[in-house]
Amino acid sequence: MSVEAPVRAETGTRRPRAFASLVKALGISWVRDRSQVFFNLILPGMFLVLLVSVYGSNETPVPSVLEVGDVPVLERAEPGDFEVSGAADLDAALEALEEGDADAAIVQDGEAVTVYYSQTNATTGVIALEQLSALVDDVNVAVLSEAAPDTPVLELETDAAEDNSLEPVQYLAPGILAWGIAISGVFGAAGTLVDWKRDKLIRRLHLTPASAGTFVGARITVSLLVALLQTALFLAVAVAMGMELSAWTWFAVPLVLLGTAAFLAIGVVIGGIAKTGPGAAGLSNMVTMPMAFISGAFFPLTAAPQWVQWLSVISPMRYLNDGLQAVVVQGASPAAVLPEIAFMAVFAAVVAVFAWKTFKFDEL
Amino acid sequence: MDAAIEVNDLQKTYRGRRTGEVRAVDGVSFRVEAGEFFGILGPNGAGKTTTLEIVEGLRRPDGGEVRLLGQSPWPHSPALSQRMGVQLQASSFFEFLTVREQIETFAELYGASRARAAEMLEQVGLSDKARTRCQKLSGGQQQRLSIACALVGDPELVFLDEPTAALDPQARRNLWDLMRSINDEGRTVVLTTHYMEEAEALCDRVAIMDAGRILAVDSPAELIRGLDAPTRVTVAAGQLSEERAKELAEGETAASDDEAVVFETRDPQRLLTALAAEGALDGLAVRTANLEDVFLNVTGREWRE
Structure with a gap:
């Protein structure tokens, strides 16, 4: 030991x-x-x-829209909502959509507004469509409110649910x-x-x-x-x-x-x-x-x-x-x-x- | 004097799924005296490494007993490990370390100084490689470093498992000198090898092992003498007629072919004197029995390296 x-x-x-x-x-x-x-x-x-x-990347892309002829409704859009460029005629605009060069094309004939949206750029095409619809709705609301100023309209505000x-x-x-x-x-x-x-x-x-x-x-x-x-x-x-x-x-x-x-x-x-x-x-x-x-x-x-x-x-x-x-x-x-x-x-x-x-x- | 190693009736059986039961070590006993250079010689697969691993304490035998410096190596004993140095078959190094870092790490494990580590590098001739990464060393240099790591704790007992396998002849001879010097310093050395000439050149005593058993243990000279084998004397053909060769053989064997005359004699002095007197020494070769013949004798089959 x-x-x-x-x-x-x-x-x-x-x-x-x-x-x-x-x-x-x-x-x-x-x-x-x-x-x-x-x-x-x-x-x-x-x-x-x-x-x-x-x-x-939380930024929503700005949709590029082709204006076919004169589209007065676009003048009511907020600056920066769309990236607008002119198109010679509808055929040229549709071709551009097919190529994926733009997200939507818009034509206005009096009261009739037609939106063509891109299937090639599926996501931004839909975004363009929604924003253009909203724009048309806004214009309609403005016109109607002017005609009937005493009738209240609903206002929609959106916000993300997460913190x-x-x-x-x-x-x-x-x-x-x-x-x-x-x-x-x-x-x-x-x-x-x-x-x-x-x-x-x-x-x-x-x-x-x-x-x-x-x-x-x-x-x-x-x-x-x-x-x-x-x-x-x-x-x-x-x-x-x-x-x-x-x-x-x-x-x-x-x-x-x-x-x-x-x-x-x-x-x-x-x-x-x-x-x-x-x-x-x-x-x-x-x-x-x-x-x-x-x-x-x-x-x-x-x-x-x-x-x-x-x-x-x-x-x-x-x-x-x-x-x-x-x-x-x-x-x-x-x-x-x-x-x-x-x-x-x-x-x-x-x-x-x-x-x-x-x-x-x-x-x- | 006490024995450095005593091994009694070791048994180890491996059970492999494909190979079935293999008796790797089958009743091995031997004794190594302090200060001795002891060799375990046998072909690959003879059970040398398993025997050594049991003796070192790496494996537990199925049966039998081992005493190292009077203690059992199993289970692990730090005090016993301190007194022995080991070189394994694989060069076991820390990856990405330099030669100096390697030996210094081992020195710390054995409680030895940095000076001792440097001294060991000097002894094995690797001082100029101190800054080299271990993996970049040649095979011989790696073995030298392994041996340096084994010696850094100043052990009484050194185990070397086939240190010269896969080395070129020059590197092998260099390592022989190193191994001799380790033994000359008074350390007990146990070496396994499958090179006959290595065992013959280095070992005080050799155990010849085959198929898990030790077949003979003695000094190389005694083993060879025990064979009582004749010396083979060869001279070039054309110097002696067949009749003259028979006469010179004096009743012993003489065989000739186109290239050489071969005598087998138990009195080489007489035969060589006679051949010299005859002026028939062209192409002379004298071969005495060696451990290869001992192996052939004890196993009944040819040596294969």
């Missing part, structure tokens, strides 16, 4: 140092892998910029961040395991005083640090795009860590099955892509069919998305996201146990 004791004490104090040097070594190799850096840190931000530009302050970046960012965390975790764990099977690094490290457990712990720590870095960077991009962060945003940290744990567990299952790097990437895609769509990562779940909403119940990405939405965007307190936290914790634990039971440790 007296001989054993000092040796144990020495290795005991060395463990934190070994852990730190493993985190450092794994961190360096992570940072030097440029494709990893791009995939984990840049890609989610890029996706945010892209999707905000696609979904986020005006919810910019597209506000509802898109949490979903894309959840997706980014998911791909980092799943691809990262699966790819790392395939590398370990090939290089046998874990075997080698198991034969140092540090043991395999310390090494696996260090690798998980690097993944968690990457997830936090990714979150910070992503939110910075989101803020630059006009996102407003709530006071509870800091609670994204435990959510992201817990989500990462769940996705790492999925990645370990995949890494246990896959034999090669491309195989691991393929399987990871097979899991994360559908998961992104059933979790409302790229569009609100309310727009999805009922069966998709049911499927989303088992997706950890959905809970991460909901949780982030709640604390970062809506400013809900941590207590409000307890169900999300509970689900992710249970999911991570169940999948981790499954991975542990099915993993062929001999292959490492």
Whole structure:
């Protein structure tokens, strides 16, 4: 006993140092892998910029209208409502519509106003049609009010039902961040395991005083640090795009860590099955892509069919998305996201146990 | 003196879906003395690596017992790991790290200093490659770095699993010198190899292994002597008539063809003196028995590398 004791004490104090040097070594190799850096840190931000530009353009396009002959009703339009240009005759105007060069053509013959709208530019064609109808109605109301000034008319005002302050970046960012965390975790764990099977690094490290457990712990720590870095960077991009962060945003940290744990567990299952790097990437895609769509990562779940909403119940990405939405965007307190936290914790634990039971440790 | 390694009746069976049951290690026992250079020699698939992995503590045997420096290697013991250094078949490096970062990481795991890490790079001749990424090293350089990582903790016991496999002959010879120097420093070395001449050149004692069993253990010289095999003496044809060759053989075997006359003798000194007196030493080749013949003798089949 007296001989054993000092040796144990020495290795005991060395463990934190070994852990730190493993985190450092794994961190360096992570940072030097440029494709990893791009995939984990840049890609989610890029996706945010892209999707905000696609979904986020709230400006209604100005319909371009061809005026065939003289159309007095157009003179009553507000400036900027239409982009009006002249057409030689109706045939030329219809041809232009077919080509998609304009959204609508308008002809006025006395009291009869005819609108031809484009099927080629279906969306803007309909918008042009609606706005021209409204214009004709307005003119009619004005004429009738003049004739009977004492008769009251109904006035219509419209406004979007959603909170005006919810910019597209506000509802898109949490979903894309959840997706980014998911791909980092799943691809990262699966790819790392395939590398370990090939290089046998874990075997080698198991034969140092540090043991395999310390090494696996260090690798998980690097993944968690990457997830936090990714979150910070992503939110910075989101803020630059006009996102407003709530006071509870800091609670994204435990959510992201817990989500990462769940996705790492999925990645370990995949890494246990896959034999090669491309195989691991393929399987990871097979899991994360559908998961992104059933979790409302790229569009609100309310727009999805009922069966998709049911499927989303088992997706950890959905809970991460909901949780982030709640604390970062809506400013809900941590207590409000307890169900999300509970689900992710249970999911991570169940999948981790499954991975542990099915993993062929001999292959490492 | 205590044994560095004691292995008793190891058993390991793999159950593969397609291959069925494979007895990778089948009753292996051996003992390695402290300071010894011990070789495990056998063809690919003989069970050398599995045996080594069990001895190192990477695998748990189905049966049998291992004592390393008086302790069991299973389960993992940091104190024991501190006293041994391991080089595995795959070069296990952290990706994207340079040679220096690699060895310094291992040094930290063993609680060794940076100076010690630099010293190890010097010993394996990689000081000028310190800033190179490990994956860019040649095969021989990678093995050297692996060995440096194995030595950085100043181990008493060093395991080398086929370090020269897939190396060109020059790199192999360079590595031999390195391995000899490790043993000369007083470390116990266990080497697996499928190169006969490597085992013969380096090992104090060799265990010949095939199909999961150890068939013979002794020093290479003793193993060869035990064969009691004749020496083959070959000279170019055209110097001796068939009759004269028979006379010089003095009752031993002599065979001639268009190219050479081949004698098999147990008294090479007499035969060579006679051939020299005859002036018939053109194209002389003398081949004594080697470990290949020992393998043939103990397994009953030809060596295949």
